[in-house]
Amino acid sequence: MELRVNGHPVTVHAEPDRLLLFVLRNDLDLTGTKYGCGEGQCGACTVLLDGSPVRSCQIKIGAVAGKKVTTIEGVCRGDELHPLQKAFIECDAMQCGYCTPGMIISGIALLEKTAKPSNAQIKEALQGNICRCGTYNRIVAAVNLAATHGEKNHA
Amino acid sequence: MLSRRSFLESLGGGLLVLWTLDEQLNGQESGGSHRHGDDERLPQDVAAWLHLSREGVVTVFTGKAEVGQNIRTSLTQAVADELRVQPAAVRLVMGDTARTPWDMGTFGSRTTPQMAPQLRKMAVMMREQLIIVAAQDWHIPPSSVAVRNGSIVDLKSGREKTYGSLASTVDWTKIVGTDGKLSAASDWQCAGKSLPKINASDFVTGKHKFSSDMRRPNMLYGRVLRPAAFNAKLATIDTSAAERMAGVTVVRDADFVGVAAENEWAADQALRRITAKWDERKQISSNELFSFLKANPEEATERSNDRPPAAGGKEMASTYTVAYIAHVPLEPRAAVAEWDADSLTVWTGTQRPFGVRSDLAQAFHLPENRIRVIVPDTGSAYGGKHTGECAMEAARLAKGAGRPVKVVWSREEEFTWAYFRPAGVIEVESVVADDGTIQSWKFDNYNSGPSGLDSPYKLSWTSTRFHETRYPLRQGSYRGLAATANHFARESHIDEIAAALGMDPLAFRLKNLKEDRVRAVLEAAANKFEWSSSKRARGHGYGLACGMEKGSFFACAAEVSVSPERKVRVERVVEAFECGAIVNPEHLQNQVEGAILMGLGGALSEAIRFADGRILNARLSEYPVPRFSDAPAIECVLLDRKDLPSAGAGETPIMGVAPAIANALFQATGVRVRSMPIAPAFGSSNV
Structure with missing residues (x-):
């Protein structure tokens, strides 16, 4: 089966019922995408599918043939971190860091759609992502910071 | 049902370790041996803890585990401080039984008060030795040299030797036991500042391998x-x-x-x-949990003072309950x-x-x-x-x-086959004089645990008992242990007394507190919250809680709103926290904020339901944990006591959240909820 992962064509030999999450992690060794709950409740497994955020633990690999998948490994711009990745570091918006890739993917999906989101829009977009360490307010600050950087970049 | 003894066997003594922490730690202090800890004693030689490469990189070996509390960062700061090197020159090898000295475990907020000074001591010994060998090489007295950014400097001539160039001139296994003087917090260069999380870029890129x-x-x-x-x-x-x-x-x-x-x-x-x-076989369900705990006591430990109970005054009695909850670490x-x-x-x-x-x-x-x-x-x-x-x-x-x-493990396995924070029943009986002094205080905790039983209040007569009971689920450690349950009961009851006397909850606490460090955080939190001056909106209530545990001190002020549909929301939390000299202000604040969020889940809505040996809500869709929309506005006041040793901070800030919320809910509605979680007991539409 052919798909594009982080801009590269990839051929996967996998039973079509297998979940995208585990094909990414176990077959392609893209382990930045995490398992957290297996029922689409925690957002740790969030990836972009043709640009939209999806829960990769809920999607069978057979359903993504020919589609574009972006994981946390694919969001850097060359050697440079994505502004939201930088903002997470700057705002200390993590503790254990396990939810971080899913948070960043969800945040990037929001920023692609809404360049300068309100706090309410950020919370709504990230409501499906759980940070058990409780850094929510810092994550909101990080998305705001990245949005501000983005504005500067475009100015 | 498990008895406590068979449980201990099944856990390999894990819980026992917690409750006899102090004795075991004393054992850990003695003796001398090498790294690769086959021996449960702390090695005394520098080589066991530190390695200095020719390039000047310092590798630190500690058996502690990094689980998000950012000790990789804080311990780096400690070593960089004493060695006078940049933190980038320090690497930590953590939690590797083949490479690090034996360690009992990462719990009880012990890393900062115990491991940091241990590593500082080793770093001082390394620094002092490097000074000696450099001075010997130059044939000048050690007092004529200084250390600066990874080099020894001859103060007179200005010539330098890098640490790396001296690394192989010392047999670090022979450098033992000289008790160097650790830097005072007021002299810290690297610690005391907000060094960012050491390997943060590996987490934001997904490179880190869990x-x-x-x-x-x-x-x-x-x-x-x-x-x-x-x-x-x-x-x-x-x-x-x-x-x-x-x-x-x-x-x-x-x-x-x-x-x-x-x-x-x-x-x-x-x-x-x-x-x-x-x-x-037939097993009890969560519906009959509390009566089961009360009906099945095994052993009790009591602490009381010798004074006789004072007679006269207002008598009060309340029973508080705390449900089983799960940790839900996002990585199972x-x-x-x-x-x-x-x-x-x-x-x-x-x-x-x-x-x-x-x-x-x-x-x-x-x-x-x-x-x-x-x-x-x-x-x-x-x-x-x-x-x-x-x-x-x-x-x-x-x-x-x-x-x-x-x-x-799948999430369902994690919810089912791990262990839970113990459920408990806590009975409090008090007698208080009309002038607001507490005459007697009787406190009985069934099953939830003996942590956080020390009262910060002046009590004429007191009896505190922890009753071990039989219990239905596998239970064990949890952030803060039973101190959360015990503070929930104590600080709720304190509020009940204040209300019965018609006294302001802040004034009543300040009148009865005996611990100055608790008083300081309570005053700081109340000031920041504007407890006395700020006007409550309709349907809103304010609540306070304070206390101490594991060498740190907290006060929590919460604002709660209740909608006409009985939805309870925590709008704002101010927490003042003091844990001695602050090692990393940003990371400390992050811990306090995180503890507030985690505490909010157990306070409001988290509860494990079970029947006949099955967990009935072993999924995140049925066991809600706090999300973005639940996060209140949070303000932290961190009191930096550079004159006091640093205590750990990963646990204690969780303890005031539940009672502050319950007390705020009482102020908002007049309803006193004595159960954790609060929302279902209140009949809230949250659940």
Whole structure:
């Protein structure tokens, strides 16, 4: 089966019922995408599918043939971190860091759609992502910071 | 039902370790030996703890585990400080039983008060020795040199020698026991500042390999057959269909049955083809939990003062309950096990790498030096990862399959087969004089635990008892242990007394507090919250709670709103916190904020429901934890006491959240909720 992962064509030999999450992690060794709950409740497994955020633990690999998948490994711009990745570091918006890739993917999906989101829009977009360490307010600050950087970049 | 004794056996003494912490730590202080800790004593030589390379890189070896509390950063700061090097020159090897000195485990907020000074001491010894050898080389007295940014400098001539150039001139195994003077917090250069999380870029890029991300050549994926219910015994089993599957190994050892396969999907398929019948027995349900605990006491420990109870005054009695809750670390238990002949290496997320090594040694009848447990920085724990079940399962499957095996627990397994924060019943009886002085205080805790029982208040007569009871679920450590339950009861009851006397909750506390450090945080929180001056909106209430535990001090002020539909929302939390000299202000604040969020879940809505040996809500869709929309506005006041030793801060800030919310809810509605979680007891539309 052919798909594009982080801009590269990839051929996967996998039973079509297998979940995208585990094909990414176990077959392609893209382990930045995490398992957290297996029922689409925690957002740790969030990836972009043709640009939209999806829960990769809920999607069978057979359903993504020919589609574009972006994981946390694919969001850097060359050697440079994505502004939201930088903002997470700057705002200390993590503790254990396990939810971080899913948070960043969800945040990037929001920023692609809404360049300068309100706090309410950020919370709504990230409501499906759980940070058990409780850094929510810092994550909101990080998305705001990245949005501000983005504005500067475009100015 | 488990008795406490059989539980301790099943946990390998994990819980016992917690409750006898101080005795065991004293044992840890004595003796002298080398790294690779086969010996449960702290080595005294520098080589066991620090390595200096020719390039000037300092490698630090500590058995502590990084689980998100950012001790990789704070311990780096400690070593960089004493060695006068940049933090970038310091690397930490953590939680690796083959490389780090023995360590009891990462819990009890002990890293900052114990491991940091230990590493500082070693760093001072290294620095002093480097000064000596440089001065000898130059034939000048040590007093004529200074240390500066990884070099020894001759003060007169300005010539320098880098640490790296001196590294191999010293046999660091021989440098022992000189008790160097640690820097005072007021002289810290690196500690005391907000150094960013050391390896943060590895987390934001997904590069960091958690245990669940580990991969070994030829690795298989394992799954374990779970009993139908707790305490069920395997009656019959048929594994033949699974065994016929290509590439599948079925491993069976008494009641342990597991499979290993080429990928996670094949392992799931194989597990489904195993048919098993279990003999179950009737067990109690969460509906009858509290009456069960009260009806089944085993032993009690009592602390009381000798004064007779004072007569006269207002008598009050209340009963508080606390439900079982789960840790829900976002990374579930995970392990990769690999055998090489009769040596075993396991990568696993645990707070007790050396404890897990002992458990594995016992299970496989191997000497401990044949087993290596490595703890990659782990996707949180909160006291929930003291044990090594997953390591054991991976090791059994790897042995049976003859190949490395990874086991990652599903969320449902994590909710079911880990352990829980103990549920409890707490009874408080008090007598208070009309002038607001507390005459007597009787406090009985059933099952939830004896932490946080020390009262910060002046009490004429007091009796505090912890009753061990029989209990229905596997229970163990949790961030803050029972101090959260005990503070919930104490601080709720204090509020009840204040209300009965018609006194302001702040004034009543300030009148009765005897601990100055609690008084300081309470005043700081009240000021920041504008307790006395700010005007409450309609349907809003304010609540306070304060206390102390594990050498740190907190006060929490909460604002709660209740909608006409009875939806309870925590709008704002101000927490003042004091833990001696602050090591990393940003990370401390992050811990306090995180503890508030986690505390909010247990306070408002988290509860494990169970019946007949089954967890009824073993999924995130049925066990809600706080999300973005639940996060209140948070303000922290961090009191920096540079004159006092640093205490840990990962646990204590959680303790005031629940009582502050309950007290605020009372002010908003007049309804006193004495149960955790609060929302269902209040009849809230949150649940």
